[in-house]
Amino acid sequence: MNDKTLLIMAELEDNNLKPVTFDLVAAALKMTGGATRSILMAVTGTSPDAAASEAASRTGIDVLAVTVTASITSDIRKQAAAFVAGEFAPSYILCPHSAEGTDYAPALAVRLNAACISAVSGVVIDVDGNLLFSRSICGGQFNALIKPATSPAVIMIQPGAFQVQAYEGTAGAVETTTFEAGPGALRMNGVEKSRETSSELDKAKVIVSAGRGIGEPGNLDAIRRFAALFPGSAVGGSRPLIDMGWLEYRHQVGITGATVSPSVYIACGISGSTQHIAGMNGSGYVIAINSDPNAAIFNYSDLCIVDDIMGFIEAFEDFIKNGEG
Amino acid sequence: MNILVLIKQVPQTEAATDISPSGDFIERSTVTLYKMNRFDEYALEEALRIKESHSGVHVDVMTLGPDRAKEVIRRAYGMGADNGFHILAADNEYLDPSAVAELLAREAAKGSYDLIFCGVMSEDMMQSQTGQMTAENLGLPCVSSAVSVSVDEGAKSLRVKRELEGGVRHDITVSMPCLLTIQAGINTPRYPSLSKVLRAADKEVLTVDGQGASPRQVCSAIRHPEKQRAGVVVEGGRTEKVRELYRVLRQKNILG
Numbered sequence: 183m184n185d186k187t188l189l190i191m192a193e194l195e196d197n198n199l200k201p202v203t204f205d206l207v208a209a210a211l212k213m214t215g216g217a218t219r220s221i222l223m224a225v226t227g228t229s230p231d232a233a234a235s236e237a238a239s240r241t242g243i244d245v246l247a248v249t250v251t252a253s254i255t256s257d258i259r260k261q262a263a264a265f266v267a268g269e270f271a272p273s274y275i276l277c278p279h280s281a282e283g284t285d286y287a288p289a290l291a292v293r294l295n296a297a298c299i300s301a302v303s304g305v306v307i308d309v310d311g312n313l314l315f316s317r318s319i320c321g322g323q324f325n326a327l328i329k330p331a332t333s334p335a336v337i338m339i340q341p342g343a344f345q346v347q348a349y350e351g352t353a354g355a356v357e358t359t360t361f362e363a364g365p366g367a368l369r370m371n372g373v374e375k376s377r378e379t380s381s382e383l384d385k386a387k388v389i390v391s392a393g394r395g396i397g398e399p400g401n402l403d404a405i406r407r408f409a410a411l412f413p414g415s416a417v418g419g420s421r422p423l424i425d426m427g428w429l430e431y432r433h434q435v436g437i438t439g440a441t442v443s444p445s446v447y448i449a450c451g452i453s454g455s456t457q458h459i460a461g462m463n464g465s466g467y468v469i470a471i472n473s474d475p476n477a478a479i480f481n482y483s484d485l486c487i488v489d490d491i492m493g494f495i496e497a498f499e500d501f502i503k504n505g506e507g
Numbered sequence: 508m509n510i511l512v513l514i515k516q517v518p519q520t521e522a523a524t525d526i527s528p529s530g531d532f533i534e535r536s537t538v539t540l541y542k543m544n545r546f547d548e549y550a551l552e553e554a555l556r557i558k559e560s561h562s563g564v565h566v567d568v569m570t571l572g573p574d575r576a577k578e579v580i581r582r583a584y585g586m587g588a589d590n591g592f593h594i595l596a597a598d599n600e601y602l603d604p605s606a607v608a609e610l611l612a613r614e615a616a617k618g619s620y621d622l623i624f625c626g627v628m629s630e631d632m633m634q635s636q637t638g639q640m641t642a643e644n645l646g647l648p649c650v651s652s653a654v655s656v657s658v659d660e661g662a663k664s665l666r667v668k669r670e671l672e673g674g675v676r677h678d679i680t681v682s683m684p685c686l687l688t689i690q691a692g693i694n695t696p697r698y699p700s701l702s703k704v705l706r707a708a709d710k711e712v713l714t715v716d717g718q719g720a721s722p723r724q725v726c727s728a729i730r731h732p733e734k735q736r737a738g739v740v741v742e743g744g745r746t747e748k749v750r751e752l753y754r755v756l757r758q759k760n761i762l763g
Binding site: 282300326371388413498 | 520521522524526533545601603604605608630631632633634635636639640642643644648649650651652666668669670671672673674675676677678679680681682685691692695722723724725726727728729730731732733734735736737738739740741745746748749750751752753755756759761762763
């Protein structure tokens with residue numbers, strides 16, 4: 183396994199593969215032009231063998247199962263990742279831009295004197311044949327094309343950004359190794375399971391979501407009235423509204439909240455950060471209403487209405503009330 | 508106990524930014540209003556709450572940016588920070604998080620801090636790297652995305668809850684000194700108080716030169732994102748927009 187130039191760091195939960203692992207595979211294949219030969223996946227856990235076999239058969243990629251001899255906290259994960267990277271000297275190390283990935287990958291890059299490019303949602307090859315990594319900046323308004331100046335480079339892949347393909351060919355080879363963890367600085371006391379998200383959001387045919395563009399919490403009444411015009415609808419919100427206490431957590435749409443896919447999603451005053459888009463991009467039809475014509479949400483919308491959200495809703499209500507003209 | 512909070516100045520809104528004429532970064536000379544990064548406000552508030560609930564706590568702040576970045580230190584003074592440090596860096600230039608973290612760690616190492624806080628990411632560059640890298644450069648343990656923090660001064664440790672996807676939380680004990688990146692929603696950041704702003708009017712901001720860090724990545728180009736859906740913009744005045752939305756919703760049969 184010494185001809186590997188691209189190392190994928192699988193993400194596990196309770197020794198099971200998390201779906202984001204396959205996002206990393208999709209990104210890696212984009213980088214290699216579809217070839218699996220130069221790719222190695224490290225599956226690191228306290229008991230990783232079953233997940234490693236599964237990964238090898240579902241992707242055709244060669245897999246290294248890394249058994250860690252201690253319970254895995256983020257500082258142990260850093261040690262293990264540096265150990266694996268040190269064994270293979272790859273040109274690129276792919277980690278997920280997840281809560282776990284963002285916790286260890288930047289530190290791993292420091293240990294390896296490597297560049298670290300986060301939240302990567304696209305790969306582009308420039309005229310000289312270099313790989314450039316595209317990432318969303320400024321609340322989604324622009325994409326920056328970043329070129330690493332080091333080898334290895336740590337590349338953190340935005341979940342959901344690359345098209346995952348099913349694989350039905352020959353399984354990759356699996357090798358195993360053990361990592362003797364040193365002492366860790368963190369102690370895990372326990373895990374609190376996910377907070378309840380709204381079953382209303384899951385069931386809703388129409389979701390009317392509010393963002394910071396609504397201005398003040400009192401304007402949520404108008405959003406609720408607007409939503410009430412559509413039978414089977416629910417009210418959602420972007421993370422900043424929940425952080426400010428305007429809406430309860432069960433209304434939150436996005437990576438750290440609910441992932442929704444209603445027939446129609448109406449985004450009111452939502453700028454369209456990557457974290458929000460990831461939670462609603464599976465919706466059937468997306469309508470965005472925002473006063474900023476450059477808001478990123480419009481890139482993810484079928485119908486774009488540039489207007490002041492409160493004035494627009496009022497006018498829409500009047501229109502309905504007055505017998506639709 | 509000494510706490511350092513890393514804060515960043517970001518544009519008030521991105522509406523005024525555009526791609527720079529050279530095409531390799533964003534143009535901000537048109538931006539007139541700046542503010543403290545929202546996530547760093549939560550980090551500073553959390554530090555100030557520890558200061559108020561324990562005795563003998565000092566809260567310092569540090570920022571890296573062009574000359575105007577000093578304004579966020581003034582704001583931090585208004586909120587209750589004790590000392591501010593400014594690392595002078597270029598404007599209108601892509602900053603590699605590795606280089607930023609190297610400079611922050613170099614300056615932070617000159618103090619004797621038990622705790623370092625920063626926001627979970629910046630609103631403009633959205634890297635989620637600076638804190639983790641700064642901790643690694645300083646050889647400190649790091650917990651990212653903290654949504655609850657309690658200090659055990661006797662044990663010189665912190666009990667931290669960190670947030671993962673879907674609202675899952677990890678309950679972690681970490682010994683001090685350490686670095687935490689603070690997630691939004693952990694508290695409600697205060698506004699600067701007039702009396703503190705007035706008292707801080709003559710207060711010094713120590714500026715040091717941000718030279719000597721080597722970037723490990725460069726920004727080759729900035730692009731507008733491609734449209735991922737139809738993106739039909741409704742033309743006309745408000746009446747036309749209302750009519751068009753009504754027509755579309757009617758067609759989709761979702762109006763009651």
